[in-house]
Amino acid sequence: MVEIEIDGKTLQVADGSTLIEAAHQLGAYIPHFCYHKKLSLAANCRMCLVQIEKVPKPMPACATIVTNGMKVFTHSEMAIKAQRAVMEFLLINHPLDCPICDQGGECRLQDLAVGYAESASKYGEEKRVVPDKNLGPLVSTDMSRCINCARCVRFTAEIAGMMELGQSFRGERVEIMPFNGKTVDSELSGNLIDLCPVGALTSKPFRFSARSWELSRRKSVSPHDGLGSNLIVQTRRDKVMRVLPLENEDINECWLSDKERFSYQGLNSQDDNGRLTKPMVKQGGEWKEVDWNVALDYAAHALRDVAKTHGGAAIGGLLSPHATLEEMYLAQKLMRGLGSENIDFRLRQSDFSADGHRHGTPWLGMKIADIGKLDRLLVVGSFLRKDHPLIAQRLRQSAKRGAQVCVLHSADDDLLINLEARAIAVPSQLPAMLAQVVKAVAELKGVATDAALTTVGAGLVDVNAAKKIAASLVSGGNVAILLGNFAQQHRQAATLNALAQQLAGLLGGRFGFLGEAANSVGGYVAKAVPGAVNGNAGLNAVAMLKDPRQAYVVLGAEPELDCADGAQALAALGKAAAVVVLSPFKSQAMLDYAAVLLPVSPFSETSGTFVNTEGRVQSFHAATKPLGETRPAWKVLRVLGNLLDVAGFEFNTSEDVRAEALGGMPEFVSGLDNGVAGVAPNLTASANGLERVADVPIHFADPLVRRAPALQQTRDSAAPTARMNAATLAKLGLVAGERVKVGAGGTAILTAELDAGLPDGAVRIAAAHADTFALGAMSTVLTVEKV
């Protein structure tokens, strides 16, 4: 610690702190533009110049390191003169277009100009005009407003991991620009809008639609991936106008992924595939808009009839993992009240053999913030950058600090992280590959190897890659293994789980699951899984579709896109006598299979709770009133419970539901445990033929984001292709760019594409997409032939 004095106040600050950090500690504000606590120092805007005793020139507070006894004056004549001088320079070429600038009202330049600028400019020369750039569908540019603080440049290079913007030319002609002909395609690009201190980078979907001071601000929680990013939802007249990050250092820091930031557009979708705003029932094959009481009666009757005729077990409940804790809790209670144990939210999971063997609720295995403290990591089966953009960002920073990150996966996507080692194998060999890592670690540790592992077919996988990963892992002090979405959706997910557990045990480290969805932990807490109440009696998400039920309750999901086998789901729903759908959205598929459509609120129109991947309980209120006749799903379920005479449905508020589900209001849920017992690793499985590697593209992962138009125009939303490496293409006699017929459960016509990051014999075809759902299972073997 060193002692310094700022404006006459003495304070202790940590060694190596900068003056601006010290001033913040004191609550003193030093004006600045280029400085940002998460970015490297640039010291180029010069707005933060302050006076330091015995230093003849004003010094930038952002880049000056404190020394013991330093005396700093932030408001002395020298400091103020320097700050005013810089402000004058910043303004001479800045257009006076605040009245038409989206940044107006939340512009740092505008704010600081009030405090540090003259009322009239002394600049009488021609002003600079800078050509605008096309950065893609999300970020809009007005480059004449740019003050060249280069925050955006540093963000792309340091946080997003790829320098997609640079400062070209020099002097007064400097311009921030992307590479020639390129846009900014990072999944974190929206943060540029927040970082830009002026109106040079603004939100393309939002711009010109509202002034910032017209908007109401509501805290909320992201309904997408398992991180549970904290949001500020901004509304005007009960319409969500935009979404901004709510800073939470433990979760999303000050960032949001583009999915979290721009998916709100889906809340306002109005086309045939858009919001469902009125209850509807199908009568004689015709859809009719009806009153709520009619629709609810209809739904209750349908379910009661099936329960009476075929028994409760003839009903299946498919819940979206993006539904709130309250919704899931009431849905499972309703299902169980009807006598059905067939309830599941793990819609894309295909291996449930760990059910009944779990010690507790699977979770991240650590706090999110602890990820940054790890020095060795193995990420198994994850399209990390697209599935968990902000966790990928944390790993990127860890790797820069010296942590070693290894990857074991079926696709070698560029994570923009410096990887220590990687092992890429076809899906069926992932367990064997992980077993090899376990074996290698055991050898390095001098521990006897599990007999089952010594027999693992070493000839099938790249043993050297496994050894390299093992060498990295054993060299660390704080190790973790993280299982991604792909590992959780894997046909041998339980084996991967058991192996990761074994590996963590050998290493004295931790292991966990990267939660796929906002409530991947919450679903377990809400008991929305078979067997949670009555032993192992019910059918899981796959079983209840494989063995079709008479009736289904679908909450918030589009099973044809959100299930492990969309084709199978659609077939089962189509055959059912009654499908009751509670959804914020409608779709043609829904109109085909459903008997009754109940319009329920998306996250922005209801109160509720998400339990994020670290087990953190995050409740939120509605940001707007429900659209049209939409109602919060917990209320709909509560009334359905009453109509069906299910006991214990006397809730008046969502808080009551939460209290019952959680047994209080803890900060973190209890019962988190990734351990499994009695799951014998199954390492014999091998696939015969081409194996599908199915990713869930970032902007197709859930019903809300699928309806966000701007996101659908990004490069990440390109139509699925059949990707193969050069060897696989050659073996099939294919050339990249050719149309191919892909066959599995069904068929799809796709374009063959070269992807050097895939293992031999793998064909990568995205799931959750209308073009590919007919193929059926995400995890399958398939045929590929030229059309």
Place this chain on the structure above:
Amino acid sequence: MALIDTINPLLTTGWSKGDAGWSLKDYEARGGYAQLKRILANKMSSDDIIAEVKKSGLRGRGGAGFPTGLKWSFMPKAAPEKYVVCNTDEGEPGTFKDRDLLRYDPHSVIEGMIIAGYAVGAARGYNYIHGEIFEIYRRFEAALDEARAAGYLGQRILGSDFSFDLFAHHGWGAYVCGEETGLLESIEGKKGQPRFKPPFPANFGLYGKPTTINNTETFAAIPFILGMGGDAYLNLGKPNNGGTKLFSVSGHVNRPGNYEVPMGTPFAKLLEMAGGMRGGRQLKAVIPGGSSAPVLPAEVMMECTMDYESIAKAGSMLGSGAVIVMDETVCMVKALERLSYFYYEESCGQCTPCREGSGWLYRVVHRIEHGEGRAEDLDLLNRVTDNMMGKTICALADAAAFPVRGFIKNFRSEFEYHIEHRKCLVDPEVQRMGSGFFKAGAA
């Protein structure tokens, strides 16, 4: 152009044969590489070398005049990876001494750099050569080949334990890359933008490693200092202004060129060596240390001696030793417009005051020169320069500001005349006469 005309030739001793005297053979014949051999044979300690350089009073010849020995002593001893970098990014208008040093005597720079590498414990060096003098870059490469072939560079030099290799790197002519940290960024393959200091290169230099970076002339002086001894070198010049210095004399003199004189030589003597004023015209003004140094009126300059203190006392800087001589045919407004355009063009653009201010200065001076000046412009220019100076990462903003302040301060009436009468005080015909394109008296 006069090649040399010196009082006590030292650095320029090898220049007498012009382009025929640069090779290794010639350099060795002049006693070249003897100091390196002596150091390696005697296993001289690094401290002894640095002490000798300190004793010599050698100050950085790039313009800032920082004591070289002291700079070397800042290098951390224990660091495993260190660099020596030579700054030949000679971009300051008026300066052309390093160009000729590398052209006529490249091995003196190579030997100086090897000795510096030995002294600071670096195994690798780079010479960053300005990207407009490509023939010099090729010359230096040729000299490097010779030195490597002769065993002066590479592994275990001359059978000693010391290994050092040296590489040439050329820029593309950006002035700001002559700023030492901008230069380091440029070698690293990045855009040439100066870094915020501290940390200084001695701690965080090339590729983040401790780096000693000196001017070409500074390195060239090293073998001579070690040859004659620090004391003898110091005694060539004045106390605290050791040795000789190259001055690039340009402008309205009869024999523009590089002149090596001991520090402290009167300016009048230097002017005489350069053949006096062209066409016998009257001296009007001198920029004594490269275009960023404030201009001095004739009567002040004629009283100065060529050393750091004397020039500083007169209100300017010795800088890189580029002496720009202007006679009575020069319009000071036009001269300043040209200089201001240079800094406007060469600002790297990262710091606000320089990016915005350099263009502002140029535009106002341009307006005045073109008869559109306003009464308040001179105060405005002074205010803008005041707002620029001392507020940026590197000194380019100051370099842009100094000429403006110097010209206005010393030739204010000429600027006022321009604003008031919307034309030059110096008749355009006279101006044309003074420009090098017309022979004196031809008009």
